[in-house]
Amino acid sequence: MRDLQTPENLGQVLDAIPLALVTIDRNGAIRAFGKRAEDMFGYRAEEVIGCNVSLLTAPHIAAEHDHYLAEYARTGVRHVIGATRIEMAQHKSGHQFPVELRVSEIRLDGEVAYQGFLRPINGDELQRGEAKAMLADLAQASRVSAMGALATAIAHELNQPLTNIANYTQGLSNLVSQQDEFAGREEVMRVLETCSDQAVRAGQLLHRLRDFVRGGQPQTGPNAVAGLVRDATALALINGYKRTIHVTYDLPVDLPTVEVDHLQGQQVLFNLVRNALEAIDAEHGGHHELVIAARQVNDFIELSVEDDGPGIAPAIADSLFESFVTTKGGGMGVGLAICKQIVEAYGGSIHAGKSARLGGAAFRFTLPISSESETAGG
Numbered sequence: 456m457r458d459l460q461t462p463e464n465l466g467q468v469l470d471a472i473p474l475a476l477v478t479i480d481r482n483g484a485i486r487a488f489g490k491r492a493e494d495m496f497g498y499r500a501e502e503v504i505g506c507n508v509s510l511l512t513a514p515h516i517a518a519e520h521d522h523y524l525a526e527y528a529r530t531g532v533r534h535v536i537g538a539t540r541i542e543m544a545q546h547k548s549g550h551q552f553p554v555e556l557r558v559s560e561i562r563l564d565g566e567v568a569y570q571g572f573l574r575p576i577n578g579d580e581l582q583r584g585e586a587k588a589m590l591a592d593l594a595q596a597s598r599v600s601a602m603g604a605l606a607t608a609i610a611h612e613l614n615q616p617l618t619n620i621a622n623y624t625q626g627l628s629n630l631v632s633q634q635d636e637f638a639g640r641e642e643v644m645r646v647l648e649t650c651s652d653q654a655v656r657a658g659q660l661l662h663r664l665r666d667f668v669r670g671g672q673p674q675t676g677p678n679a680v681a682g683l684v685r686d687a688t689a690l691a692l693i694n695g696y697k698r699t700i701h702v703t704y705d706l707p708v709d710l711p712t713v714e715v716d717h718l719q720g721q722q723v724l725f726n727l728v729r730n731a732l733e734a735i736d737a738e739h740g741g742h743h744e745l746v747i748a749a750r751q752v753n754d755f756i757e758l759s760v761e762d763d764g765p766g767i768a769p770a771i772a773d774s775l776f777e778s779f780v781t782t783k784g785g786g787m788g789v790g791l792a793i794c795k796q797i798v799e800a801y802g803g804s805i806h807a808g809k810s811a812r813l814g815g816a817a818f819r820f821t822l823p824i825s826s827e828s829e830t831a832g833g
């Protein structure tokens with residue numbers, strides 16, 4: 456830990472560094488705000504000094520910050536400090552943009568303070584750093600899930616004809632076995648038995664394939680809803696943030712944690728947000744709205760992603776969550792099937808409909824509340 460003297464001196468240091476620097480005290484109040492931070496956020500330093508840092512973050516993250524600071528002060532356990540992460544920052548105009556953030560602990564006037572180094576990131580930078588690693592994890596998980604969805608779909612489709620083959624051959628062998636006079640009986644019986652064995656074997660192989668793909672054991676545990684939303688939307692929006700899309704987060708501060716594998720939870724949200732952005736993108740021009748909300752419904756948290764795009768095409772509305780259903784030229788049509796598979800594996804459900812507030816599509820899914828639920832966290 457270094458000892459820096461006054462916020463004024465600090466300002467000069469900040470301006471010399473090619474990153475936006477924001478220093479906050481232990482309560483989250485902004486103590487120093489560099490020139491580059493002014494450019495990045497559209498505020499002048501004197502407007503924000505003394506204000507809570509939540510001013511600079513997407514609203515759903517703001518509540519988390521206070522929680523982090525309080526928890527860190529209480530437990531000394533580091534969630535954010537020392538690590539580089541992707542966050543959604545908020546410009547004075549309300550526009551949100553992804554940034555790479557690194558926080559370090561310093562001493563300011565003899566007190567603990569935190570210094571955040573921020574760098575805006577854009578689509579080109581997906582090839583580098585933390586965003587690349589996060590996207591690679593997600594892509595890998597998506598590939599595994601796509602294989603799973605594929606295996607499940609194939610197993611489902613082939614199971615019936617295989618069962619039929621096994622039944623028909625069994626029926627035939629019964630018929631043949633009753634024909635005493637039939638010269639080639641032994642030979643035909645042998646062939647039919649082989650047919651039947653092969654059909655059963657093919658069925659077993661399919662089941663094994665499905666179990667194998669499912670086998671990549673997820674790490675289920677309590678996850679903060681805000682954290683899942685933060686990670687997934689930041690990644691999904693990196694490619695789309697240049698368009699005028701205003702994202703509203705409606706996430707109550709005291710939501711209990713959900714029981715899910717972090718990557719899988721992120722994957723469901725990522726797919727839904729990406730689909731919403733793609734639907735919006737297909738509509739030309741204009742200003743667009745996205746609402747991501749969460750609320751408690753009995754023992755579950757219901758998360759929703761709503762957009763003001765064209766809504767779900769009526770032709771596919773009934774088969775939306777089945778594999779290989781798509782209206783996109785290059786689409787695979789497994790995204791929503793994967794979402795359904797993940798959500799249902801945790802005992803939740805997923806539905807699509809029309810967004811009452813935005814007019815486009817609304818997707819809602821539930822995840823169970825963790826039994827040893829804390830509110831917020833990592």
Ligand code: ADP
Pocket residue numbers: 726730731732734762764765766767768771775780781782783785786787788789790791792815816
């Ligand atoms: P893909 O994105 O590869 O088509 P998905 O399973 O993710 O596969 O989506 C299936 C289809 O559902 C899409 O092709 C699209 O027609 C429809 N869809 C999904 N999300 C939305 C949305 N937010 N608005 C309108 N249609 C959507």
